[in-house]
Amino acid sequence: MDLENFHVAVIGAGPAGLYGAQQLVKQGARVVILNRDIKPGGLAEYGIYPDKYKMKDGLRAQFEKILASPQIEYLGNVTIGKNGALTIPELFELGFDAVLVTVGAQGTKWLGLPGEALRGVYHAKDIVYHYNKLPPFGAAPFEIGQNVVVIGVGNVMMDMAHWLIRDLQVESVTAVARRGPAEIKFDKKEFETVGANVDLLALDAEIARVTPIMLAVSQDPVAAKNEILAGLPRALPPVSTTRFLFDFLASPHEICGDAQGRVVALQVENNTLVPSNGDVKARGLGTFRKIPCDTVIFAIGDSVDAQFGLPIAQGEFVKNPAPRFPIEEISYEAFDPQSGAPLEGVFLAGWARRASTGLVGVARKDGTNGARAVGEYLKTLPHPRGLNQALLREKLNAHNLAVISQDDLKKLVEAEKNEARLRGLPEFKFATNQEMLDAMCV
Ligand SMILES: Cc1cc2nc3c(=O)[nH]c(=O)nc-3n(C[C@H](O)[C@H](O)[C@H](O)COP(=O)(O)OP(=O)(O)OC[C@H]3O[C@@H](n4cnc5c(N)ncnc54)[C@H](O)[C@@H]3O)c2cc1C
Ligand SMILES: NC(=O)c1ccc[n+]([C@@H]2O[C@H](COP(=O)([O-])OP(=O)(O)OC[C@H]3O[C@@H](n4cnc5c(N)ncnc54)[C@H](OP(=O)(O)O)[C@@H]3O)[C@@H](O)[C@H]2O)c1
Numbered sequence: 001m002d003l004e005n006f007h008v009a010v011i012g013a014g015p016a017g018l019y020g021a022q023q024l025v026k027q028g029a030r031v032v033i034l035n036r037d038i039k040p041g042g043l044a045e046y047g048i049y050p051d052k053y054k055m056k057d058g059l060r061a062q063f064e065k066i067l068a069s070p071q072i073e074y075l076g077n078v079t080i081g082k083n084g085a086l087t088i089p090e091l092f093e094l095g096f097d098a099v100l101v102t103v104g105a106q107g108t109k110w111l112g113l114p115g116e117a118l119r120g121v122y123h124a125k126d127i128v129y130h131y132n133k134l135p136p137f138g139a140a141p142f143e144i145g146q147n148v149v150v151i152g153v154g155n156v157m158m159d160m161a162h163w164l165i166r167d168l169q170v171e172s173v174t175a176v177a178r179r180g181p182a183e184i185k186f187d188k189k190e191f192e193t194v195g196a197n198v199d200l201l202a203l204d205a206e207i208a209r210v211t212p213i214m215l216a217v218s219q220d221p222v223a224a225k226n227e228i229l230a231g232l233p234r235a236l237p238p239v240s241t242t243r244f245l246f247d248f249l250a251s252p253h254e255i256c257g258d259a260q261g262r263v264v265a266l267q268v269e270n271n272t273l274v275p276s277n278g279d280v281k282a283r284g285l286g287t288f289r290k291i292p293c294d295t296v297i298f299a300i301g302d303s304v305d306a307q308f309g310l311p312i313a314q315g316e317f318v319k320n321p322a323p324r325f326p327i328e329e330i331s332y333e334a335f336d337p338q339s340g341a342p343l344e345g346v347f348l349a350g351w352a353r354r355a356s357t358g359l360v361g362v363a364r365k366d367g368t369n370g371a372r373a374v375g376e377y378l379k380t381l382p383h384p385r386g387l388n389q390a391l392l393r394e395k396l397n398a399h400n401l402a403v404i405s406q407d408d409l410k411k412l413v414e415a416e417k418n419e420a421r422l423r424g425l426p427e428f429k430f431a432t433n434q435e436m437l438d439a440m441c442v
Contacts, residue, residue, distance in 0.1 A: 003028040006378045007387040008371075009096040010034070011080045011088075014042020015059070015360045016350020016367030017102035018066050023371035024100070025071045029378065032096070032392070033072060034086075036079045037134065038404050038436050039412070040067065042104055043351075044360055046134040049159055053426055059360065064413075067406050076404030077433070078396060082309035085399040088346060094395070095387040098345040098374045101310065101317070101334065102367055105355035107303035109315060115255030120145060120263035124156045124299035131163055138431030145294030146171040149266045151252055152299035153177040158190035160299055161244060165194045169240035173197075174291060176266065178251045178282040180210055180273055181224035188231035195235030197244040203228070210248050217273045217280050249273070253288060255296050265290040301356035310343070311336050316355055317348050325376040332373040347374050408440045415439035 006029045010017045013035035021031045039045055044059045067074050078085050080103075091099055108123045110116055120143055129137035150160045153175050164173045173194075177183065203225070211221045228246070250268035258264050267290050271282040303315030311318045311334075320342040323331035332353065334346040349370025350363040358366075396403050412430075416439070420428035430436045 005384040006097045009091045010100045012102040013040035015363040019364040020367035020371040022066045023368045027375040031072045034078045046132040095385045102350045104351040105302035106305040109303045118257040120295045133429040133431040135433045147293045148295040149293040150297045154185040157299040158186040162193045165242040172243040174245040176247045182219045191231035195232045196238040199243045325373040327369040332370040402442045411440045
């Protein structure tokens with residue numbers, strides 16, 4: 001069946017949305033991308049570390065090519081959802097035949113600990129958005145001290161360490177892990193940026209401290225240490241004297257503050273390891289200790305946006321447990337557990353389907369497969385509804401939005417390249433929406 005006159009709204013222009021749109025076009029459908037940010041790219045633009053110029057430019061070039069398709073219309077600076085310019089039911093009323101939700105994981109995952117509201121407590125996502133200049137985070141102040149605790153030992157923790165050690169050059173960064181040295185999740189390549197700052201004596205002492213617990217679950221402490229330090233031979237020369245430390249088997253319990261409401265320590269509960277389904281999990285021992293610090297950053301992953309308007313369970317949008325259009329046995333269909341029925345025509349892909357999971361390549365594959373599921377759904381429809389383009393414009397205009405098109409984006413790219421040339425920088429980004437709008441004369 002030819003999908004030529006079917007219109008799909010893709011919400012979000014991160015890798016999942018953009019590659020999803022590309023796949024929908026391949027299947028013959030027409031796509032309108034509605035993106036919260038002025039710029040496309042999502043975390044590829046505003047998450048990937050700023051100095052990965054080659055990777056970011058390569059992705060930008062691919063995204064530009066996708067957006068050049070005459071079957072795709074880009075509407076940037078448009079938020080969809082309960083608090084947005086349009087809701088999902090309104091998109092169907094306008095005549096869209098299906099909606100592919102690729103809004104990523106915009107919710108902030110806190111642990112609900114005492115002290116989370118103290119000054120100096122942050123979530124990594126906000127800091128990542130800050131140093132990558134996503135409005136409004138780009139221009140927001142972040143009070144980072146000298147002795148920083150980062151909770152979590154994944155690649156986002158490594159990006160935090162990168163920023164703190166190479167850019168801010170703080171005194172110490174301590175990565176706190178609830179499990180042990182064998183459960184680190186960061187990659188060797190990311191370790192290379194800050195490996196030279198690891199306090200090797202302190203790491204040895206820390207591994208010796210947790211060795212009895214590792215041995216009790218048949219883990220090899222030497223192998224774990226080698227894995228942590230695998231990137232050391234190719235580590236970049238250090239640019240600061242920052243001490244990079246690890247603190248294992250420690251679950252955050254409370255963030256302690258002073259009279260001024262500023263962080264002074266992270267209190268942790270000591271853990272042991274217990275086998276669990278072929279892996280290990282942390283179990284609290286009921287004993288506590290304090291790690292002195294002036295800043296605490298949570299790098300424990302993100303959840304989806306609870307305000308978006310789709311049903312949520314365990315930090316994720318609910319998927320149809322018995323999918324009608326599975327791709328590689330995965331369900332891409334949004335589901336309403338209250339009615340026990342799928343949300344007709346609504347599909348999820350990328351980090352909106354599984355929060356904080358995988359690299360750009362994973363989001364690309366998921367967006368593509370989500371779009372294939374949409375294609376299968378469209379084939380079951382008797383005929384296209386017919387999108388009312390004029391009414392869509394009218395509705396957006398009613399919100400007084402400066403809606404960004406593909407042509408506007410070209411002006412922005414040129415303006416930022418020009419600024420970079422004038423300032424002698426490898427790259428320049430405007431940190432506020434107003435500056436971007438001015439540069440595009442919108
Ligand atoms: C700090 C960090 C560093 C990373 N570094 C790398 C790396 O070096 N290499 C790598 O391969 N991967 C990296 N990743 C992973 C990669 O960025 C993700 O896999 C990928 O971006 C997820 O794509 P997505 O499209 O699902 O979501 P996102 O990239 O988050 O895109 C979501 C899009 O939805 C839009 N949106 C959100 N809410 C709404 C709404 N209500 N209405 C309309 N639009 C909305 C946003 O504006 C955004 O454009 C990193 C991730 C993080 C967090
Ligand atoms: N440069 C890059 O390539 C790059 C950069 C950033 C992100 N990414 C990708 O983006 C994805 C997300 O990265 P991420 O670092 O956010 O996630 P992640 O790899 O899942 O790491 C999250 C860390 O937080 C810990 N954690 C989770 N919940 C916790 C809790 N309640 N209490 C204490 N600790 C908790 C986890 O410990 P447990 O293991 O015990 O759960 C883990 O150490 C990953 O796929 C990553 O590879 C890639």
